[in-house]
Amino acid sequence: MAASDILSQSPSFPKCLNYPSMPTPNPYVLKSNLPFKHTSRALNLRAVLSRNPAETTANPNLPFKHTSRALNLRAVLSRNPAETTASEPKSQNFKHCFTKSDDGYLYCEGVRVQDVMDIVERRPFYLYSKPQINRNFEAYREALGGLNSIIGYAIKANNNLKILEHLRMLGCGAVLVSGNELRLALKAGFDPKRCIFNGNGKLLEDLVLAAQEGVFVNIDSEFDLDNIVSAARIAGKKVNVLLRINPDVDPQVHAYVATGNKNSKFGIRNEKLQWFLDAVKAHPNDLKLVGAHCHLGSTITKAIDVAPLLLVGESVVDIFRDAAVLMVNYIDQIRDQGFEIDYLNIGGGLGIDYYHTGAVLPTPRDLIDTVRELVLSRNLNLIIEPGRSIIANTCCLVNRVTGVKTNGTKNFIVVDGSMSELIRPSLYGAYQHIELVSPSPPDAEISTFDVVGPVCESADFLGKDRELPTPNRGAGLVVHDAGAYCMSMASTYNLKMRPPEYWVEEGGSVAKIRHGETFEDHIRCFEGIRVIGTLDIMIVAIAHESS
Ligand SMILES: Cc1ncc(COP(=O)(O)O)c(C=O)c1O
Numbered sequence: 332m333a334a335s336d337i338l339s340q341s342p343s344f345p346k347c348l349n350y351p352s353m354p355t356p357n358p359y360v361l362k363s364n365l366p367f368k369h370t371s372r373a374l375n376l377r378a379v380l381s382r383n384p385a386e387t388t389a390n391p392n393l394p395f396k397h398t399s400r401a402l403n404l405r406a407v408l409s410r411n412p413a414e415t416t417a418s419e420p421k422s423q424n425f426k427h428c429f430t431k432s433d434d435g436y437l438y439c440e441g442v443r444v445q446d447v448m449d450i451v452e453r454r455p456f457y458l459y460s461k462p463q464i465n466r467n468f469e470a471y472r473e474a475l476g477g478l479n480s481i482i483g484y485a486i487k488a489n490n491n492l493k494i495l496e497h498l499r500m501l502g503c504g505a506v507l508v509s510g511n512e513l514r515l516a517l518k519a520g521f522d523p524k525r526c527i528f529n530g531n532g533k534l535l536e537d538l539v540l541a542a543q544e545g546v547f548v549n550i551d552s553e554f555d556l557d558n559i560v561s562a563a564r565i566a567g568k569k570v571n572v573l574l575r576i577n578p579d580v581d582p583q584v585h586a587y588v589a590t591g592n593k594n595s596k597f598g599i600r601n602e603k604l605q606w607f608l609d610a611v612k613a614h615p616n617d618l619k620l621v622g623a624h625c626h627l628g629s630t631i632t633k634a635i636d637v638a639p640l641l642l643v644g645e646s647v648v649d650i651f652r653d654a655a656v657l658m659v660n661y662i663d664q665i666r667d668q669g670f671e672i673d674y675l676n677i678g679g680g681l682g683i684d685y686y687h688t689g690a691v692l693p694t695p696r697d698l699i700d701t702v703r704e705l706v707l708s709r710n711l712n713l714i715i716e717p718g719r720s721i722i723a724n725t726c727c728l729v730n731r732v733t734g735v736k737t738n739g740t741k742n743f744i745v746v747d748g749s750m751s752e753l754i755r756p757s758l759y760g761a762y763q764h765i766e767l768v769s770p771s772p773p774d775a776e777i778s779t780f781d782v783v784g785p786v787c788e789s790a791d792f793l794g795k796d797r798e799l800p801t802p803n804r805g806a807g808l809v810v811h812d813a814g815a816y817c818m819s820m821a822s823t824y825n826l827k828m829r830p831p832e833y834w835v836e837e838g839g840s841v842a843k844i845r846h847g848e849t850f851e852d853h854i855r856c857f858e859g860i861r862v863i864g865t866l867d868i869m870i871v872a873i874a875h876e877s878s
Pocket residue numbers: 485488506529590626628629630678679680681716717718719720815
C-alpha cells in the first residue's frame with residue numbers, strides 16, 4: 332500500500348498540546364520579600380497511622396525523643412533564616428528545598444526534618460517537597476513555551492501513585508517501560524494519548540494493553556515491530572508508533588546509564604532505517620508511523636559546556652543539539668517517503684547537582700532552547716521524557732544513626748537505611764550528598780566516615796569518605812537527591828521492608844504518601860500456596876517413555 336493510503340487512514344492527532352496553569356505559585360518568589368516573622372505554626376501530620384508500639388520503648392542511650400504527640404507536628408515556618416533572606420532567586424543560584432539554616436537544623440520548605448523524624452512511625456523514610464515538584468515541572472513548562480509539546484514524566488524514576496497523580500494534574504504525560512507502569516499511569520488518570528511505551532523487551536500482553544489504550548509505542552527492534560503488529564491485530568486497533576533510533580552520540584555519563592551509543596541494547600541500528608520503514612509500509616492497517624525517538628542516557632550534565640570552551644574559542648559542546656540535528660535529518664528522510672511525521676521525541680536525561688557544589692548545570696530552558704529552532708523549522712511536536720530532573724532533588728532519605736565504629740583505619744557511621752532502600756551508590760558508585768539533620772554538640776569531633784547500612788554486603792554503603800561531625804546514636808542523617816531511582820529501585824534485601832514516604836505540602840503540613848511495607852506483606856506472598864505435584868508426575872512419565 333502506498334504511503335498516501337496510509338495517511339488517508341490515519342487517525343488525526345491534536346497539534347496543539349497545552350498545559351493547565353500551575354495551581355500554586357513559586358513559593359520562593361513569594362517568600363523572597365517576606366519580613367522575618369517570629370510566629371510559630373502548628374503543623375498537621377496527616378495519615379500518621381499505627382505507630383509501632385515496639386518503637387515507643389525507648390533505648391535510654393539514644394538521644395531521640397518518643398513523645399505521644401502522634402498527630403501534631405509543631406514547626407516554625409519562619410525559623411529558617413535561609414527562607415527569609417530577601418535575595419531574588421536566580422536560575423544559576425539554585426535554591427534547594429532542603430536548606431541548612433543558621434540554627435544548624437535542616438529544613439524542608441520551612442519544616443524541621445528532625446521534627447518529622449520524631450513524629451513518624453518508623454525510619455528510614457523518604458521525605459519529599461511537593462512545592463519543589465511544582466517548581467521542577469514549572470521549569471519545563473516555561474521552557475517549552477511556544478512549542479507544541481508533551482512532557483512525558485518517566486515513571487521508572489519514581490512510581491509513587493500520589494506523586495504520579497500530582498504530576499498528571501500539573502499536566503504531565505507519562506513514559507512507561509512495562510505493562511504495570513502503564514496500568515499505574517492509567518490508575519493515576521494519565522491521558523493515554525500523552526503516554527509513550529518504551530523498552531527493548533516489551534511483552535506481547537503489555538503491547539496489547541498499550542494498543543487498546545491508544546498509547547504511543549516506540550519500535551525498538553525487528554521482533555518488537557512484529558509484536559506490535561500482533562498486538563494491533565489482537566486489540567483491533569492501529570498503533571501509533573515512533574522509531575527509536577540510536578543516534579550514536581556519547582552522553583559522557585556512567586556506562587550503566589548511557590543508552591544512545593552504538594553498543595547500547597536500545598533502539599534500532601541507523602543503517603536498518605529503510606528496513607523498518609518498509610516494514611511499517613507493509614502493515615498499513617496495524618501501524619501508523621508518527622515520529623522518531625532517541626534517548627541519549629541519564630545524568631547528563633555536559634549538555635552545555637559553553638563557558639570554558641568559549642574562552643579558548645572552540646564551538647559549543649551540545650550533545651542534545653547534536654542528537655536533535657541527526658534526528659531531524661532522519662525525520663526529513665522519512666517524510667521524503669510520504670510518512671506524516673508529527674513528533675520528535677528527544678528522551679530524558681538531564682542531570683542534577685548531586686554534589687551540591689552550586690555548579691552551573693544545564694537547565695530545562697537550556698535544553699529546550701538548543702532544539703527549539705530545529706523543532707519549529709520542521710513543524711514538529713516535541714516530546715521530552717524527564718524523570719530525574721523532575722523528581723530527584725525533591726527528596727531525602729532520612730535515616731537514624733545506629734552507631735559509630737572504627738576498624739583502626741576507617742571510621743564508619745552505621746545508619747538504619749541501606750542499599751536496600753537506596754542502591755545508587757552501590758550500583759553506580761553514585762555520589763549523593765549526606766548531612767546531619769540537627770546541630771551537633773560543640774565538642775563533636777569532625778572526622779572522615781564511610782556512611783554504611785546494616786545489610787550483610789560490603790557493597791552496602793550510602794557514601795564514602797564523608798567529612799562529618801561525629802554523630803550521637805539516634806541522630807538524623809539524610810541522603811539528598813533521593814527522589815529518582817531510589818525508592819523505585821528499592822528492594823527488600825535482608826528483609827528490610829520498603830520504607831514509608833511523606834511529603835511536605837505548601838503551607839508546611841506533612842502528609843504520608845505511601846505506607847511502608849511490613850513483615851506481614853512478605854508473609855502474604857506465601858499464603859494459600861499448595862504443593863504442586865504435576866511436575867513430578869510429568870518427569871516420571873517422561874522417564875517411563877524413554878526407558
Ligand atoms: C527511554 C527513556 N526515557 C526517559 C528516561 C528518563 O531519564 P532521566 O530520568 O535521566 O530523565 C529514561 C531513563 O533511563 C529512558 O530510558
